[in-house]
Amino acid sequence: MSPIHYFYTLSIVFLLSFDPISAGCETVTVDKSGRGDFSTIQSAIDSVPSNNVYWHCINVKPGTYNEKVAIPYDKPFIIIKGSGQRKTIVVWNEPYLQAPTFSSLADNIIVKSMSFVNSYNGPNSKNSRAPAVAALVNGDKTFFHRCGFSSVQDTLWDANGRHYFSQCYIEGAVDFIFGNGQSIYEDCAIRFLGERLEPGLAGFITAQGRDGPDESNGFVFKNCNIFGRGKTFLGRPWREFSRVFFYNCWFSNVIHPNGWNAWNSVGKEQHLTFAEHRNFGPGANMARRVKWLKKLNARTVSKLTSLSFVDTDGWFQSMPVLYF
16 A cells, blocks of 8 residues: 555545544534424525635435425535435435536535435336436535436536545436536446437436646546446546556456547547456456547656645545544
């Protein structure tokens, strides 16, 4: 174990033992039955003062919360803790990018043990497929732990900022992890819903939006489990310098043999940083991968897979974090 990995392991152990009450984090409870301080998650968020500089903890009891939830730009330092990924579920039913079920726009946000669903194209829906965002993450220094994200197209809009997703579950079929975020997805389960597409049509897990060669953003998937039905590409570029890296992940046979699709970057594939390293499973066979797949040197692999990729200034370990 490297010194950096050991340090972050100790940090997470500390976070798991964090008591928000004894540490002075103001805590309120949301219970849809009316037995808490608030009956909706949004009303609890609304109670947090604008431009606050102290952590506020929102404890959400089990239940399905049919509401659209947003943390505005001027309300940082919020921790939202559910009662379990399958026990605390936020559901909204509205298409297009402007209507996410959950929007996190502020910096310094922590979300744990809950799920966000956009049911517009759900299993029983007769709607035609359309972008239907389950979560938009547009703030810096954001941490999701054991959270779920469910939709079909554009499930998780990892828009901007540095983010760390740990032990999360993400499902969809088309561009279902997309945006300009600088993010690590570690120990996550990623399910491709190929059954929601027309027979024979392949999907896309990622659509990353890096605009230029000097931008630091990109998506890194580390120790993840990729599974589902049908065939999917690992990604296609949303912008010309898109960057996505899968490291030490298990690929089921849902992965298209080519691995990647150049989409609107045909002829400019040299600008793309799509890479794979040490993946395994039936979908990890590299024999038919696209010829322009990047081969990263050991130094770049180490840089991208370290938590320092999203935390060069120490924000993660400085959080009073984690209301686990």
